[in-house]
Structures are given as C-alpha cells and as structure tokens.
Amino acid sequence: MLTLDKVYHAASVLKDVIRKTDLIHAPRIYPESQIYLKTENLQITGSFKVRGAYYKISQLTKEEKAKGVIACSAGNHAQGVALAAQKNGIRSLICIPDGAPISKVEATKSYGAEVCLVKGVYDDAYKKACALQKESGAAFIHPFNDPDVIAGQGTIGLEILEQLPDVDAVIVPVGGGGLISGVAFAIKSMNPKCKVYGVQASGAPSMAKSLEDHKIEELKSVSTFADGIAVKCPGNLTYDFCSKYVDQVVTVTDDETATAILTLIEQHKLITEGAGAVAVAASMFNKIDIKGKKAVCLLSGGNIDVTILSKVISRGLLKAGRLGDLTIETMDRPGRIKEISAIIADHGANVVSIHHDRMMENMGVNACSVKVRMETRNHEHRKQICEAIADAGYHVIP
Incomplete structure (x- = not known):
C-alpha cells in the first residue's frame, strides 16, 4: 500500500506547491547532543498537513x-x-x-x-x-489513516535525509500517527540505523498506550492544550506502521511543552503550537536517549492562538523558575514589605506584584501574610531568595 516510490512521487507532485523547510541547528536546546529543528511550523498553512x-x-x-x-x-x-x-x-x-x-x-x-x-x-x-x-x-480525506496522506507526510523524511545524511535520530510529534508513519517509513527504508522516536501529550497518549498493550486502544477522553495531537484512537494503518518502524513513543506534560514553546521563542525566534513543540520538550527533559547524537526535532506546526500563547508563555516561565509566587508570614508592622522587597531587589529579582493579607486563618492577631509574585532567573535563584528572606527572620510558607 505504501512504497518508497510513492513517497518520491508525492515529493515530485508537491515540489511546486509546498516549501522545502529549513533544518536549523539548535545547540542550546540540549547541549549534550546536536539538535536540529525541522521547521514545518514555517510551512505554507503553518503546518506539515498540507x-x-x-x-x-x-x-x-x-x-x-x-x-x-x-x-x-x-x-x-x-x-x-x-x-x-x-x-x-x-x-x-x-x-x-x-x-x-x-x-x-x-x-x-x-x-x-x-x-x-x-x-x-x-x-x-x-x-x-x-x-x-x-x-x-x-x-x-482522512487526516492520518490513508496511504496517500502518509506518503505525503513521508516527504519530510526524504528532506531530512537530504539535509542531514548522517542523522542519528528523528523525533516526531504523534497524534493519530500519520506524520510519524510517513517519516519513519521513509527514513527506515533508506537508513535503517537511524532511530525514530514519537512524542505524545501525557493527556492524550493513545499511540503510546496502544503500542504498550500491543493492540489499538481508544482513550475515554483526552486533555491537553496541544490540540493538534489530541486524538483518542490511532488508525489501524498508522498503528501498524508505528509498530514496525518506530523505535519508541514517549509522553511529555503540558508544562514541559509550554517550556519548549518558550525556549523556541527566546532562543530561535520560532513560534510553535503545542503539538509542534513536543519533540523539543522530549529532548529538553531527557525523555529520549540522544546524548552525543545528531537528532532532528520536527516542529510540526505553528498555528497557535495568541490568547493561548500568552497563557503558555506564563506556564513556561513558571516551569522554568522564571516567574513564581512567594508567601511570607510576618508581623503586621510598618516597613516589613519594604524590607522584603529590598531583599528581593538586592538578589537581582524583580517584583511583579504584592498582595498583603491580614485575614488569613491560623495566624496570630498581629500577623499577616505577604504574597509576592516575582521574576527570577531560574529555580536556584528563587531558592537563594527564599533562604535570604528566611535568614532575615521571616517565615517563608512552602
């Protein structure tokens, strides 16, 4: 049903229609390996699906x-x-x-x-x-469970091998499985030694669960902001292709995906949707063994709603320790907020907001809580600030 000739035929048909997307070196994504980004988020229509x-x-x-x-x-x-x-x-x-x-x-x-x-x-x-x-x-026109559709997606595999012939691993987002089926088939047909890994959202692990149970499984529900891979059940064709050609399918959390989106924005000026960033998330959070290898992360799409993007950036900042809340219990006396703010400022962090509460339960009559939202460099920086505030005699509430 699917041959390498068909994938090459698809490439011929598509050559004047789609964009041959760039492969970008991304040394800071995971410094222990050589990461490259296949930028299908910059494809026409903003996704590989075309x-x-x-x-x-x-x-x-x-x-x-x-x-x-x-x-x-x-x-x-x-x-x-x-x-x-x-x-x-x-x-x-x-x-x-x-x-x-x-x-x-x-x-x-x-x-x-x-x-x-x-x-x-x-x-x-x-x-x-x-x-x-x-x-x-x-x-x-099925989105994934069709040989012609899979052949079209497989043209990405041909491009990757042309752009990086000695690639060791390719990491691909997985929803219904059409993309990874085509990419894995093309790559394994031409370079069997190259590993192909799939990545799903932990809230929609239909393919991962199916491969683990050695049969197609349908989830009762899915929950992830990565709507492009929120699929309850893989196709029979894609399940067969993944069983045969894919080395492993792992999952990432929404927080990990949000961190990956933020990293791509800051480091490479690339906008991806949730589904488009899961391969990078799997690399960043060491879900796949790619240490010392040349690996390609496929950015499958960039069609993210701006209202969702703002929330995702906030979640990414929280996950990376760049934004967080700190609650401090102290006596309700003049100058305390000034002292706390000074400690934070002296350690190079930025106060975003402060909430002063005199009415919290289980506190003394003369006590109060101060909730501070601050911007920090990372989790270690936040820890240092907490220790400094505690050393100054304040009670930091975990």
Missing part, C-alpha cells in the same frame, strides 16, 4: 473531484485540505471541533472551505464528517 492533504487530493479521479471533498480536523489538516481543494478548483467541507483555536477556523474559511463546527474533540468531528460523507458522496 503535504498529505494535497497529495491525496491530487490522486483523486475527475469523477471524485467533481463531488468535492470532506474532512475532519483539529485545524491544521483543515487548512491543508482547504488549500489543496482551492488549488484544484473543487468544493471542500471541513468538520472541526468547536474548541479549536479561532485562528485555525478562520484560516480554513479563508481558503474557501465550508466549516462545520462540532461539539467535542477531534474524534467527535470525525464521526460527524463520516455521516456527512455518506449523505453527499464527497471524497473523504
């Missing part, structure tokens, strides 16, 4: 194209299908979960697609799309 969607639609017959296409998506596949349909002059209807970022929904509409918002997550949108497909007879 590769598989366009190649699939290009292979439809004239009769199939005449009936239009239908798809389901958390947002990125939607944009890929919408753009591919627009370029082929055919109608498209996309079912999208109602919780998808507004930016993804509006971008999909901008490519001329009709959008149907469905209450729930990706899997609910999938069921709705299947029902509408039966009614209309339109061609269904």
Whole structure:
C-alpha cells in the first residue's frame, strides 16, 4: 500500500506547491547532543498537513473531484485540505471541533472551505464528517489513516535525509500517527540505523498506550492544550506502521511543552503550537536517549492562538523558575514589605506584584501574610531568595 516510490512521487507532485523547510541547528536546546529543528511550523498553512492533504487530493479521479471533498480536523489538516481543494478548483467541507483555536477556523474559511463546527474533540468531528460523507458522496480525506496522506507526510523524511545524511535520530510529534508513519517509513527504508522516536501529550497518549498493550486502544477522553495531537484512537494503518518502524513513543506534560514553546521563542525566534513543540520538550527533559547524537526535532506546526500563547508563555516561565509566587508570614508592622522587597531587589529579582493579607486563618492577631509574585532567573535563584528572606527572620510558607 505504501512504497518508497510513492513517497518520491508525492515529493515530485508537491515540489511546486509546498516549501522545502529549513533544518536549523539548535545547540542550546540540549547541549549534550546536536539538535536540529525541522521547521514545518514555517510551512505554507503553518503546518506539515498540507503535504498529505494535497497529495491525496491530487490522486483523486475527475469523477471524485467533481463531488468535492470532506474532512475532519483539529485545524491544521483543515487548512491543508482547504488549500489543496482551492488549488484544484473543487468544493471542500471541513468538520472541526468547536474548541479549536479561532485562528485555525478562520484560516480554513479563508481558503474557501465550508466549516462545520462540532461539539467535542477531534474524534467527535470525525464521526460527524463520516455521516456527512455518506449523505453527499464527497471524497473523504482522512487526516492520518490513508496511504496517500502518509506518503505525503513521508516527504519530510526524504528532506531530512537530504539535509542531514548522517542523522542519528528523528523525533516526531504523534497524534493519530500519520506524520510519524510517513517519516519513519521513509527514513527506515533508506537508513535503517537511524532511530525514530514519537512524542505524545501525557493527556492524550493513545499511540503510546496502544503500542504498550500491543493492540489499538481508544482513550475515554483526552486533555491537553496541544490540540493538534489530541486524538483518542490511532488508525489501524498508522498503528501498524508505528509498530514496525518506530523505535519508541514517549509522553511529555503540558508544562514541559509550554517550556519548549518558550525556549523556541527566546532562543530561535520560532513560534510553535503545542503539538509542534513536543519533540523539543522530549529532548529538553531527557525523555529520549540522544546524548552525543545528531537528532532532528520536527516542529510540526505553528498555528497557535495568541490568547493561548500568552497563557503558555506564563506556564513556561513558571516551569522554568522564571516567574513564581512567594508567601511570607510576618508581623503586621510598618516597613516589613519594604524590607522584603529590598531583599528581593538586592538578589537581582524583580517584583511583579504584592498582595498583603491580614485575614488569613491560623495566624496570630498581629500577623499577616505577604504574597509576592516575582521574576527570577531560574529555580536556584528563587531558592537563594527564599533562604535570604528566611535568614532575615521571616517565615517563608512552602
């Protein structure tokens, strides 16, 4: 069903449509290895998804194209299908979960697609799309469980091997598994010694659990801000490909992903969505053995809503010890807040806000609590400040 020739054919079809994204050296992501970033977040439509969607639609017959296409998506596949349909002059209807970022929904509409918002997550949108497909007879463009779609995504593997022939490991985000299936198939077919690792959100580990149990497992629910990989159940094709070609699938927390997004912004001026940053998170937090190796982290997409981005940055700062709260119990006397602020300032931290509370339970009548939010360099810096405040005679509440 999938051959290397098909992947090369997909590359030929896509060469005048998509962007051959850069491979950027990122020495500070994980200094103990040589990390490179495959920047599919800078792809047209802001995601790798256009590769598989366009190649699939290009292979439809004239009769199939005449009936239009239908798809389901958390947002990125939607944009890929919408753009591919627009370029082929055919109608498209996309079912999208109602919780998808507004930016993804509006971008999909901008490519001329009709959008149907469905209450729930990706899997609910999938069921709705299947029902509408039966009614209309339109061609269904599956986001991951399709050989042509997988072949399109596999073109990324060809590009990586061309850009970094001696790569030791490739780290790929995993939702339904279409991306890693194509990438792993292409890479293992040409360089069997190269390791291919998958990364899922800990709140949506459908592929990781399926591989662990040696059978396809459907999760009861998923919970992660990485909506692009929030999939309850992998496909049968992608499960088979991952079982055969993927060396390991690990998980990262939302806090770890937020830290990775913040790191990519600060160090490399790159914006990624949650799903797009999980490979970097796995590298940063040592989830995969890549010490001393050349490894490529695939940044799968950059379509993050700005309102979510602001929250993610705050979470990333907290995780990295760059922003945090400190609660201090003291006697309610003039000058105490000034003294505490002076200690913080003397240690090079910045006070963001102060809340003074005289009414906390389990405190003396003349006591009060001072809650300080401050910007620090890291967790060690925060620890030093806490110790200095305690040495000054104040009680720091854990």
